[in-house]
Amino acid sequence: ELKVEQNPLFLSMQEGKNYTIYCNYSTTSDRLYWYRQDPGKSLESLFVLLSNGAVKQEGRLMASLDTKARLSTLHITAAVHDLSATYFCAVDLSGNTGKLIFGQGTTLQVKP
């Protein structure tokens, strides 16, 4: 059974600081996704990582994928309050149908 585990589950940080969210998964997959969810809202796609060594950056967020270690990271640089949200990673179980297994989510709170 594929398991996807994120840590930490909750992160409170000061504006301007850096931090990393980790996403570990238990079986082979080379397709990983990061989503953002604001309270009471739907999910917004942040990054799609399709191969070992993939790195993508958007603003203060950077995501990477190491398929050999079965690990993805979401790095936050110089956090700002607007980044406060819950972040989910999801792994594609099937490889060609988009059947995703989600992690539990990491709730990020950025304090002024």
Place this chain on the structure above:
Amino acid sequence: NAGVTQTPKFRILKIGQSMTLQCTQDMNHNYMYWYRQDPGMGLKLIYYSVGAGITDKGEVPNGYNVSRSTTEDFPLRLELAAPSQTSVYFCASSDSGTGGSYEQYFGPGTRLTVT
């Protein structure tokens, strides 16, 4: 484009009632998905479809049924609602995308309470 739309936004059901959650997408995507999200948790896949007339079970299909008669619509049917089905339901769609990304686009969700 409206993207993925879901109706209703909110619904309260009594135990044993039935209902259909509607999902429509206007992006001509072949793949569609239904997820549920329980409080403080990630999403779990209920059913998915790879095209009109083709559906398959996800992680948590019990108590639900789906059909896909058109590319645009993917309704989710709850029969004999139970309190355990209290959740937020999200519909999503995708195509194979650039490089086979299968990036999913989510609807706004339906918040369902069963009492």
